[in-house]
Amino acid sequence: MCTKTHCSIIPPHILEELAKRGSLSCKKTLNDTHRILQKRNTILNNLLLEEDKTGEGDRFVYDSLNEYKQQVKLLLKEGNPKIDDKVANEVYDKSGFVRDYFKDAFDLNSINNMGMDIISNIRYGKDYNNAFWDGDEMTYGEGDQVQFKDFTSAIDVIAHELMHGVTQFLANLEYRSQSGALNEHFSDVFGTIVKQKFYKQDCESADWLIGDELVTEKFPGKAIRSMKEPGTANDFDNQPDHMDNYYTGQDDNQGVHINSGIPNKAFYLSVLEIGIDDCALIWFETLKVLWRTANFNDMLDNLMAIAKKLSEKGEVNIGSPEAITNSFAQVGLSQAV
Amino acid sequence: MKYKIRISGGFIGISQSFEGELLMSESKKQILKKVLDQDISVEANQNLRDSFLYNLKLEIDGKSYSKSFNDANIPIEIIELVDEIKNKEN
Numbered sequence: 001m002c003t004k005t006h007c008s009i010i011p012p013h014i015l016e017e018l019a020k021r022g023s024l025s026c027k028k029t030l031n032d033t034h035r036i037l038q039k040r041n042t043i044l045n046n047l048l049l050e051e052d053k054t055g056e057g058d059r060f061v062y063d064s065l066n067e068y069k070q071q072v073k074l075l076l077k078e079g080n081p082k083i084d085d086k087v088a089n090e091v092y093d094k095s096g097f098v099r100d101y102f103k104d105a106f107d108l109n110s111i112n113n114m115g116m117d118i119i120s121n122i123r124y125g126k127d128y129n130n131a132f133w134d135g136d137e138m139t140y141g142e143g144d145q146v147q148f149k150d151f152t153s154a155i156d157v158i159a160h161e162l163m164h165g166v167t168q169f170l171a172n173l174e175y176r177s178q179s180g181a182l183n184e185h186f187s188d189v190f191g192t193i194v195k196q197k198f199y200k201q202d203c204e205s206a207d208w209l210i211g212d213e214l215v216t217e218k219f220p221g222k223a224i225r226s227m228k229e230p231g232t233a234n235d236f237d238n239q240p241d242h243m244d245n246y247y248t249g250q251d252d253n254q255g256v257h258i259n260s261g262i263p264n265k266a267f268y269l270s271v272l273e274i275g276i277d278d279c280a281l282i283w284f285e286t287l288k289v290l291w292r293t294a295n296f297n298d299m300l301d302n303l304m305a306i307a308k309k310l311s312e313k314g315e316v317n318i319g320s321p322e323a324i325t326n327s328f329a330q331v332g333l334s335q336a337v
Numbered sequence: 338m339k340y341k342i343r344i345s346g347g348f349i350g351i352s353q354s355f356e357g358e359l360l361m362s363e364s365k366k367q368i369l370k371k372v373l374d375q376d377i378s379v380e381a382n383q384n385l386r387d388s389f390l391y392n393l394k395l396e397i398d399g400k401s402y403s404k405s406f407n408d409a410n411i412p413i414e415i416i417e418l419v420d421e422i423k424n425k426e427n
Binding site for chain 1: 345346347348349350351352382383384385386387388389408409411413416420423
């Protein structure tokens with residue numbers, strides 16, 4: 001019913017309802033349709049007609065030379081030896097670590113599971129205090145060097161941005177309101193998992209901070225966000241850690257970086273109960289069944305279904321469903337009876 | 338030129354606001370006015386994540402402009418103006 005060739009004649013609201021009822025093919029069609037439409041509107045005129053090409057997740061590192069442009073000067077590509085550029089070498093190595101984590105843990109072939117090239121742009125703009133994913137590649141500023149260091153200095157930032165790509169291809173969560181907060185949540189979740197793996201930390205000794213390696217001593221705080229204690233990472237941190245304090249304003253695409261604190265806290269609590277590897281698997285499998293407009297309750301419903309299924313198969317801790325239920329209850333989210 | 342600029346969003350999510358007046362050469366004003374008069378409807382990139390959002394209110398020679406951009410569609414003349422203002426205020 002929901003094949004690629006038929007998807008354009010089925011109204012999105014019907015696809016969405018079928019996706020909610022568990023149809024993976026409809027979810028995929030819904031996500032693909034939306035993504036393809038965007039692509040058609042921008043650069044590629046028709047992805048449906050394009051041959052699917054499988055790559056190997058080759059890395060490319062470009063220098064923006066402090067211009068506001070991408071792919072200005074190619075510095076490194078897959079297999080090249082190190083060069084006399086610490087930032088380029090670091091982003092190459094760290095993006096490789098992230099790619100290999102997803103391959104080893106979930107057998108994911110690069111960002112899109114089709115071996116998409118991993119393109120990083122460094123030294124973007126002037127004193128640019130940001131890193132972003134644009135649908136195809138990652139771009140990092142070198143920071144103002146007053147409050148922020150180079151944005152490639154933090155492994156969790158690199159994993160966070162790359163995860164936006166993974167989310168785009170697995171669930172394409174819309175970037176506003178709760179679906180947008182989930183998009184940010186998944187990037188923080190896998191950003192922090194990769195960071196703990198990179199530094200060989202365990203979940204109790206880890207700091208659960210996002211972007212702590214990015215800030216200097218002059219920054220009024222210890223990090224950008226805290227998954228353990230949302231709202232405490234810096235003087236401006238307004239993340240809630242409970243639905244009672246849910247942000248309802250319009251800023252930040254209706255709070256995508258704000259309300260992500262709520263599921264972030266629930267993830268942290270779940271990890272304490274069942275460990276980071278079981279949570280990683282449950283969250284990753286959940287992302288695969290979510291859809292563009294999924295909200296917090298949709299995620300919880302699917303987390304529970306996946307946790308139940310995986311625990312019955314003995315792939316995760318038998319207590320996973322109960323641990324997740326309790327963790328989400330602590331942030332004010334419960335499954336509808 | 339009078340300006341009121343708010344930069345929000347981004348990975349760090351900390352907003353910045355700038356308000357004031359900037360002396361500007363006539364030739365630079367003309368370039369800016371030309372950019373601002375365009376309907377900059379660069380196709381919105383809906384896959385953009387962690388981008389800055391730039392909200393600008395500018396007044397040049399008595400004419401007001403109100404524009405919003407992100408990192409994917411902000412014209413180079415505008416981002417350079419923002420940099421100039423940030424340098425002046427910091």
